[in-house]
Amino acid sequence: MQEINNNNNKIKKDIKSMTLEEIIEDFISFGLKKYKAEQVFRWLANFACSFDEMTDLSKDLREFLNKKYKIISAKIIKKEISQDGTKKFAIIFEDGAIVESVLMQYKFGNSVCVSTQVGCKMRCKFCANSELNFSRNLSASEILTQVQIISKIENINISNITLMGIGEPFDNYENIIKFIKIATCQKGMNIGARRISVSTCGLADKIKKFADENLSVTLSVSLHSAKNDLRSDIMPINQAYDLEKLREACIYYNKKTNKRISFEYIMLNNLNDSKLDAELLAKFLKNMIFHVNLIPANKLKSGVLISSPIEKIHIFANWLMNLGINVTVRRTLGSDISASCGQLMAKTIGGKNFESNI
Ligand code: SAH
Numbered sequence: 001m002q003e004i005n006n007n008n009n010k011i012k013k014d015i016k017s018m019t020l021e022e023i024i025e026d027f028i029s030f031g032l033k034k035y036k037a038e039q040v041f042r043w044l045a046n047f048a049c050s051f052d053e054m055t056d057l058s059k060d061l062r063e064f065l066n067k068k069y070k071i072i073s074a075k076i077i078k079k080e081i082s083q084d085g086t087k088k089f090a091i092i093f094e095d096g097a098i099v100e101s102v103l104m105q106y107k108f109g110n111s112v113c114v115s116t117q118v119g120c121k122m123r124c125k126f127c128a129n130s131e132l133n134f135s136r137n138l139s140a141s142e143i144l145t146q147v148q149i150i151s152k153i154e155n156i157n158i159s160n161i162t163l164m165g166i167g168e169p170f171d172n173y174e175n176i177i178k179f180i181k182i183a184t185c186q187k188g189m190n191i192g193a194r195r196i197s198v199s200t201c202g203l204a205d206k207i208k209k210f211a212d213e214n215l216s217v218t219l220s221v222s223l224h225s226a227k228n229d230l231r232s233d234i235m236p237i238n239q240a241y242d243l244e245k246l247r248e249a250c251i252y253y254n255k256k257t258n259k260r261i262s263f264e265y266i267m268l269n270n271l272n273d274s275k276l277d278a279e280l281l282a283k284f285l286k287n288m289i290f291h292v293n294l295i296p297a298n299k300l301k302s303g304v305l306i307s308s309p310i311e312k313i314h315i316f317a318n319w320l321m322n323l324g325i326n327v328t329v330r331r332t333l334g335s336d337i338s339a340s341c342g343q344l345m346a347k348t349i350g351g352k353n354f355e356s357n358i
Pocket of ligand 1: 164264266341
């Protein structure tokens with residue numbers, strides 16, 4: 001019996017991965033009214049976990065929908081709180097895949113950093129993700145559910161979303177685009193597109209494609225070096241898309257969207273923090289609309305690369321400012337619970353068990 005149910009579940013469509021337009025199209029093909037689709041979409045945006053909760057639909061319709069669609073479930077299996085208030089959640093999906101998501105609460109609102117893949121293929125030397133085996137992409141509904149489950153358990157509204165957790169968003173391109181369309185839909189969660197940020201390690205072809213989507217989402221590019229040999233060494237993606245290709249794609253993005261790009265630059269001691277590095281960075285950014293974020297490198301257990309000392313980071317920032325570069329030094333949050341950039345899953349793969357169920 002159990003097995004039959006599971007099989008049925010597999011052929012059911014994942015309704016939370018569908019845009020409102022797709023649900024409307026389906027409903028119309030079933031002879032249902034458009035406003036019914038909007039009702040269901042609103043329920044899903046409010047984190048309804050089953051059709052039975054949708055009490056303003058008739059029982060017959062709820063039963064019909066239950067046969068056609070599934071609503072994916074997820075569970076928080078661990079929550080950690082940093083001394084600075086940052087919260088990290090381990091979330092498990094139906095097939096047992098676990099990802100981590102981070103909640104940062106600021107004066108301006110609540111921001112959730114979500115994972116886009118289970119593991120990562122990119123193998124950046126400084127990032128804990130590189131120690132995780134890639135197992136699969138997350139669906140749009142699984143990315144959405146990370147935001148909703150945190151909003152529900154903390155009883156807060158989420159105003160900002162960053163796609164900067166585990167995984168490379170542009171390596172899961174179709175699903176993240178779906179996710180953005182669903183999360184920003186005014187008839188659903190209605191998160192402002194400008195309040196969503198996507199970060200990529202530099203898949204140049206996808207940066208151009210993203211520019212063509214016309215989504216008004218904020219784009220971050222993890223640059224970390226403006227020298228091809230060093231970048232190829234610490235970020236293997238540079239072997240496929242070198243700095244020339246990346247620069248060309250970024251200029252295309254600027255021109256097409258008129259939006260600036262936020263360049264992330266991790267400060268690595270004696271590797272990418274010299275005056276020449278600052279000059280090469282300025283040269284790379286020539287004729288672009290941008291902002292540079294200098295990030296003290298977060299410690300990894302296995303890491304051989306260490307952060308530049310903070311004094312050196314400020315000297316580097318000054319060199320850039322003198323070259324006319326718009327630059328800030330990023331505050332690091334949540335490092336005591338491995339919730340900072342590049343640290344997600346670092347502890348978990350170190351063998352720590354999940355104990356606390358919520
Ligand atoms: N794959 C995407 C998003 C995930 S990583 C990307 O590469 O942009 C999110 C950010 O954390 C990236 O800017 C990444 O370069 C940065 N990061 C990775 N490891 C880090 C570390 N040890 N210290 C500081 N930032 C790190």
